[in-house]
Amino acid sequence: MPRMTAADAAVAILRREGVTNAFGLPGAAINPFYAAMRRDGGITHTLARHVEGASHMAEGYTRARAGNIGVCVGTSGPAGTDMITGLYSASADSIPILCITGQAPVARLHKEDFQAVDIAAIAGPLTKMAMTVLEPAQVPGAFQQAFHLMRSGRPGPVLIDLPFDVQLAEIDFDPDTYQPLPVYKPAASRAQIVKALDMLAEAERPIIVAGGGIINADAADLLTEFAELTDTPVVPTLMGWGALPDDHRLMAGMAGLQTAHRYGNATVLASDFVLGIGNRWANRHTGGLATYTAGRTFVHVDIEPTQIGRVFAPDYGIVSDAGAALRLFVEVARERKSAGRLADRTAWIEECRERRATMQRRTHFDNVPIKPQRVYEEMNRAFGPETRYVSTIGLSQIAAAQFLHVYRPRHWINAGQAGPLGWTTPAALGVCVADPDTPVVALSGDYDFQFMIEELAVGAQFNLPYIHVLVNNAYLGLIRQSQRGFDMDYCVQLAFDNVNAPEVGGYGVDHVKVAEGLGCKALRVTEPGEIGPALEEAKKLMAEYRVPVVVEVILERVTNISMGTELDNVVEFEDLAERREDAPTAVVALLD
Ligand SMILES: Cc1ncc(C[n+]2csc(CCOP(=O)(O)OP(=O)(O)O)c2C)c(N)n1
Ligand SMILES: [Mg+2]
Numbered sequence: 001m002p003r004m005t006a007a008d009a010a011v012a013i014l015r016r017e018g019v020t021n022a023f024g025l026p027g028a029a030i031n032p033f034y035a036a037m038r039r040d041g042g043i044t045h046t047l048a049r050h051v052e053g054a055s056h057m058a059e060g061y062t063r064a065r066a067g068n069i070g071v072c073v074g075t076s077g078p079a080g081t082d083m084i085t086g087l088y089s090a091s092a093d094s095i096p097i098l099c100i101t102g103q104a105p106v107a108r109l110h111k112e113d114f115q116a117v118d119i120a121a122i123a124g125p126l127t128k129m130a131m132t133v134l135e136p137a138q139v140p141g142a143f144q145q146a147f148h149l150m151r152s153g154r155p156g157p158v159l160i161d162l163p164f165d166v167q168l169a170e171i172d173f174d175p176d177t178y179q180p181l182p183v184y185k186p187a188a189s190r191a192q193i194v195k196a197l198d199m200l201a202e203a204e205r206p207i208i209v210a211g212g213g214i215i216n217a218d219a220a221d222l223l224t225e226f227a228e229l230t231d232t233p234v235v236p237t238l239m240g241w242g243a244l245p246d247d248h249r250l251m252a253g254m255a256g257l258q259t260a261h262r263y264g265n266a267t268v269l270a271s272d273f274v275l276g277i278g279n280r281w282a283n284r285h286t287g288g289l290a291t292y293t294a295g296r297t298f299v300h301v302d303i304e305p306t307q308i309g310r311v312f313a314p315d316y317g318i319v320s321d322a323g324a325a326l327r328l329f330v331e332v333a334r335e336r337k338s339a340g341r342l343a344d345r346t347a348w349i350e351e352c353r354e355r356r357a358t359m360q361r362r363t364h365f366d367n368v369p370i371k372p373q374r375v376y377e378e379m380n381r382a383f384g385p386e387t388r389y390v391s392t393i394g395l396s397q398i399a400a401a402q403f404l405h406v407y408r409p410r411h412w413i414n415a416g417q418a419g420p421l422g423w424t425t426p427a428a429l430g431v432c433v434a435d436p437d438t439p440v441v442a443l444s445g446d447y448d449f450q451f452m453i454e455e456l457a458v459g460a461q462f463n464l465p466y467i468h469v470l471v472n473n474a475y476l477g478l479i480r481q482s483q484r485g486f487d488m489d490y491c492v493q494l495a496f497d498n499v500n501a502p503e504v505g506g507y508g509v510d511h512v513k514v515a516e517g518l519g520c521k522a523l524r525v526t527e528p529g530e531i532g533p534a535l536e537e538a539k540k541l542m543a544e545y546r547v548p549v550v551v552e553v554i555l556e557r558v559t560n561i562s563m564g565t566e567l568d569n570v571v572e573f574e575d576l577a578e579r580r581e582d583a584p585t586a587v588v589a590l591l592d
Pocket of ligand 1: 396418446447476
């Protein structure tokens with residue numbers, strides 16, 4: 001039997017489970033694992049500049065491609081606690097990442113050793129398994145189980161904590177005969193799908209709410225086929241955005257309190273039946289449940305049995321992987337179609353499309369300082385359907401969801417539930433590592449950008465080029481807007497006179513200088529007409545220098561973005577589009 005250190009066995013298992021990349025930073029307590037990675041030579045390591053950054057890089061890496069599992073590695077103590085935010089955003093969005101930490105030697109765990117912290121206990125509620133491996137011979141089983149859990153059922157992260165002496169201990173392990181454990185994914189029965197389709201057939205105004213579970217199951221094509229077969233309009237959730245292309249005739253718009261379209265909400269409110277697939281009825285999607293559910297019948301398909309009924313009781317629940325359910329939905333719908341048993345939905349589809357063509361928000365403003373809406377209009381012009389967008393939270397992200405267009409699954413990469421500021425830059429870098437051939441465009445507000453700004457140096461060091469659109473209002477904009485309810489503007493200002501950069505006009509941080517200092521390229525624009533040319537210039541700079549390129553757009557300080565507390569009371573703050581020229585990049589042209 002081959003003998004090797006437990007750390008060597010761990011690395012051998014990573015390789016056999018398909019891992020080719022890791023994100024992290026070493027420390028004394030994890031050096032044996034780094035030594036094993038070095039001996040193996042098959043894992044490309046990206047050195048983060050902040051350990052939280054490594055965890056978000058791992059998330060970006062997983063989210064970019066079906067089957068990927070991002071691995072982040074850190075030492076004992078603060079490295080593990082830094083990665084807790086990544087474990088939270090991964091678990092909240094059902095994203096598998098494997099977090100590996102070093103730990104004090106087993107015999108010293110109880111002695112308050114240097115950087116000994118009970119990271120497994122801290123990570124417990126955020127992971128599918130969090131384990132400090134105390135016996136070297138358990139290391140292979142812990143890793144094998146980790147991959148089984150991350151891939152089974154509702155995907156999510158795992159933490160494995162390896163004491164220093166456990167990593168170094170020699171064990172018997174045969175990598176050649178190692179085999180991944182089977183993956184468990186519940187699948188709907190035909191009877192369940194028939195029943196759901198019978199309920200859909202009885203409806204007059206049905207919609208599908210398409211969640212991130214469809215993206216996780218790599219089942220966007222099946223969703224599209226099913227929607228087309230049954231002529232059912234689709235409302236993607238924020239995590240499901242891209243499952244159906246934005247220019248598809250059945251795309252009905254997103255619904256919700258913030259990241260939503262006016263026509264999306266109106267269509268949900270007009271519907272009488274909702275088939276939710278791989279979604280979790282997030283509160284920013286539903287708003288008040290009385291409004292959301294009144295007069296509608298609900299079927300909920302989810303891979304996790306305890307998700308059915310968690311937020312409200314559906315009329316019918318099916319426990320299934322989204323892909324397995326959709327395969328059967330397509331099969332039964334095909335049979336019904338050829339038997340001429342599917343309802344004619346022409347009038348309902350036309351009604352939804354009409355809403356899309358009349359209920360648009362205005363994007364075309366010529367104001368200086370620039371209004372944010374105009375930035376997204378210019379981005380729609382500059383970036384094609386192949387673009388992958390990455391964002392996290394803020395007015396910037398909310399407006400992006402209202403105005404940008406997404407055409408493919410995994411092309412809107414967003415920390416939907418947790419929304420940690422600082423997520424965007426490292427996640428974008430993880431996406432670049434996962435797919436160097438697809439253009440990546442990150443979007444941040446100034447505050448999100450300043451969290452984890454140092455990770456730009458990782459992009460410069462490892463030649464991970466992407467465009468980072470930075471919309472700068474020198475405000476914690478989303479929080480400023482929500483403070484209107486308290487009649488205050490308190491502790492949310494980021495503006496100051498920068499003694500080194502009078503040219504930023506009181507907007508505080510000179511992001512261009514910082515980005516350049518970190519080895520990136522950066523441009524700043526202050527007039528709407530400059531945005532388009534700057535984005536084109538950024539593409540050239542990115543190709544020439546192979547580093548992240550920041551395009552900072554100086555916005556007007558105060559712009560309120562549409563939002564509300566119920567689907568039927570979203571407040572509009574700006575003029576609505578009345579003519580085509582008001583929303584020139586809208587996918588469906590405004591009816592004249
Ligand atoms: C780690 C963390 N702390 C606090 C928040 C709360 N928060 C959400 S958005 C926001 C302000 C974001 O400002 P900015 O990035 O400039 O975007 P803007 O809203 O101005 O477009 C804050 C503080 C958060 N999401 N994450
Ligand atoms: Mg801001």
